[in-house]
Amino acid sequence: MKSHSEMKEIATRLKRDIIQLTSANTGHPGGAIGAAEIVAELYFNRLKHDPSNPFWEDRDRFILSNGHICTVLYSAMARSGYFEVEELKTFRKVNSRLQGHPSRHDLPGIETASGPLGQGLSIANGIALSNKLRNNNSKVYCLVGDGELQEGQIWEAAMTSAHYQLDNLVLIINWNDIQIDGHVKDVMNIEPIADKFKSFGWNTIEIDGHNISEIQSALDTFEINNGSPTAIIARTVLGNGVSYMEHEAIWHGKAPSSEEAKQALEEIGTSTFESDLIY
Amino acid sequence: MANELSGREGFGQALLELGKENKRVVALCADLAESVKVHHFAEQYPERYFQIGIAEQDMIGTAAGMALSDLVPFATTYAVFAAQRANEQIRLAVCYNQANVKIAVSHAGLTVGEDGATHQALEDIASMRAMPNMTVIVPADAEEAYHATKASAEMYGPVYLRLGRTPVPVITNGSEEFKIGKARKLRNGKDATIIACGIMVEQALIASEKLEMEGISVSVINMHTIKPIDKEIVIEEAKRTGCIVTAEEHSVIGGLGGAVSEVLSENYPVPIIKVGTKDTFGESGPPNELLEKYKLTSKDIVEATKKSMTMKKEVVFEK
Known part of the structure; x- marks a missing residue:
């Protein structure tokens, strides 16, 4: 296990990559930055995986359902050894394996395509059911956005996870209360999230999604099997650490200008974990 | 039967x-x-x-x-x-x-x-x-x-x-190998070719017998795989008989008829008449009555075949 300070350095590295990638190539910076600590913990501490063998049968699976925040995934994959960091620069360009939304058949290590919202949990369920059937004790981690919970398929899938007692699956909800058209509670209220999942038969844990200790203890709790799926409701701040982005819906899908990117990198701070992308 | x-x-x-x-x-x-x-x-x-x-x-x-x-x-x-x-x-x-x-x-x-x-x-x-x-x-x-x-x-x-x-x-022969993407030719003719799928294959066979009684000889193809479609047999039949009828229990928009049209328009254009539902929803009723009302019977295939043969004569392609 890496120390908290090491994890902070890694999360900062991912955030710097996200700013540089979206600023140079368009994309969705806000939600990706807000999920940096969670994804860092998964890729650098938690997942049983082998970046040099992405199809390893006994690997844990990470399903990114809200595919628009894929810069955080691409950064974590590059920085953990799935591909050369230099390849990050091809993001959203013609002939790139790093599509604007993740493409499974282009990039080994991507477990499923995503982008159209609401589908990841069903796919995660399918993998979790397959693992149970094959007596494989690997785990499935699925990340969704909070606005995504407005999709009906999520609740179909939430029933399936509970019905089949998928205690080998955890759903992490990136709760930042922002979607394209504004605050989630104004666009279409989804609260109370925890009560909804509880009533669907899930374990629920609410955490601060930027606090490494809380992320770790929530994931530790999940690993003790008890016959139910687990939902971790991670309260995060869209664009966390970048003053002009925080809580602002416009930064869901807007790329920072070079001036804005410069300011963002200053505010996020430097990282001792590996070096910056040089454009 | x-x-x-x-x-x-x-x-x-x-x-x-x-x-x-x-x-x-x-x-x-x-x-x-x-x-x-x-x-x-x-x-x-x-x-x-x-x-x-x-x-x-x-x-x-x-x-x-x-x-x-x-x-x-x-x-x-x-x-x-x-x-x-x-x-x-x-x-x-x-x-x-x-x-x-x-x-x-x-x-x-x-x-x-x-x-x-x-x-x-x-x-x-x-x-x-x-x-x-x-x-x-x-x-x-x-x-x-x-x-x-x-x-x-x-x-x-x-x-x-x-x-x-x-x-x-049951009209297909179980002893014949089934291969995805490889159509089955059920009957060989020279005047027109009927390409059908699903339950319309049976209707196509009945139509071919009716046409035979009128002295018209048609091929009947069971196109069980719509995609990837068996291009070879479609082009070969177009060259041999010069006109095509497609028959499917589906809209004439985008189904088997669409697939056959796409192949021929780019390879060997000939008249193609599509038997299928005509940009409409269905309705309640006994299956056979519905097939009649929506013109999905052997009789409709016979008419379509004659029409395609007439068009073949009328259409002159400039080389």
């Missing part, structure tokens, strides 16, 4: 056998187990059968996850609920992912009967065919459905297997 069986019966039998032959085969269902004949498999292999409830979008996603985890899932429901309700799930989770999911659907076409337009898929071939990586199979009878199911499990990749509800005569 041979005994009558629905396409779904042939599927159910094949799936049951696949359960024994291949431990990676699993089945999913959305509250229609007996209707889609997956109940035989469910009774024999309960640990590999997954009831998802009335949630087709979730069923397709779950099946995709299973396929990405080394299983061979058959996701079953009615055609409208898979191809149409879960269309985008099929596009992303199955086709874009190149997931090895078999989507086996019953109750396709007008012969659903009394349940009416809401349940009669007449646009599903068009939407499934348009998806990259998808294979689309429309068996002519229970025997062919049986072989198509086995062949689907053997190939890697997404398959849409379209089955009917209503029993129809």
Whole structure:
């Protein structure tokens, strides 16, 4: 296990990559930055995986359902050894394996395509059911956005996870209360999230999604099997650490200008974990 | 005629056998187990059968996850609920992912009967065919459905297997090899070629006999695989007979007729007359009466054949 300070350095590295990638190539910076600590913990501490063998049968699976925040995934994959960091620069360009939304058949290590919202949990369920059937004790981690919970398929899938007692699956909800058209509670209220999942038969844990200790203890709790799926409701701040982005819906899908990117990198701070992308 | 069986019966039998032959085969269902004949498999292999409830979008996603985890899932429901309700799930989770999911659907076409337009898929071939990586199979009878199911499990990749509800005569020969993408020629003629799929293959054969009595000799092709379509036989027949009739229990927009037209317009343009529903929904009624009303009978194929032959004479291509 890496120390908290090491994890902070890694999360900062991912955030710097996200700013540089979206600023140079368009994309969705806000939600990706807000999920940096969670994804860092998964890729650098938690997942049983082998970046040099992405199809390893006994690997844990990470399903990114809200595919628009894929810069955080691409950064974590590059920085953990799935591909050369230099390849990050091809993001959203013609002939790139790093599509604007993740493409499974282009990039080994991507477990499923995503982008159209609401589908990841069903796919995660399918993998979790397959693992149970094959007596494989690997785990499935699925990340969704909070606005995504407005999709009906999520609740179909939430029933399936509970019905089949998928205690080998955890759903992490990136709760930042922002979607394209504004605050989630104004666009279409989804609260109370925890009560909804509880009533669907899930374990629920609410955490601060930027606090490494809380992320770790929530994931530790999940690993003790008890016959139910687990939902971790991670309260995060869209664009966390970048003053002009925080809580602002416009930064869901807007790329920072070079001036804005410069300011963002200053505010996020430097990282001792590996070096910056040089454009 | 041979005994009558629905396409779904042939599927159910094949799936049951696949359960024994291949431990990676699993089945999913959305509250229609007996209707889609997956109940035989469910009774024999309960640990590999997954009831998802009335949630087709979730069923397709779950099946995709299973396929990405080394299983061979058959996701079953009615055609409208898979191809149409879960269309985008099929596009992303199955086709874009190149997931090895078999989507086996019953109750396709007008012969659903009394349940009416809401349940009669007449646009599903068009939407499934348009998806990259998808294979689309429309068996002519229970025997062919049986072989198509086995062949689907053997190939890697997404398959849409379209089955009917209503029993129809078994007209295909089980001893002849079934190969995905390879049409079966049932009759050789010189004046026109009828290319049919599903229950319309039987109607095409009846039409060919009627035409023969009038001195018109036609080829009959059973085009069980709509995608990838057997281009070779389509072009060869166009060259040989010079006019084509297509027949399908589906809209004339984008189905078998569309696929044949695409092949010929780019390779060997000849007159093509499409027998199918004409940009309309169906309605309630006994299957046979519906086929008559919506002009999906051997009589309609006979008329279409004559029309195509007239057009062949009228059309002069400038070289």
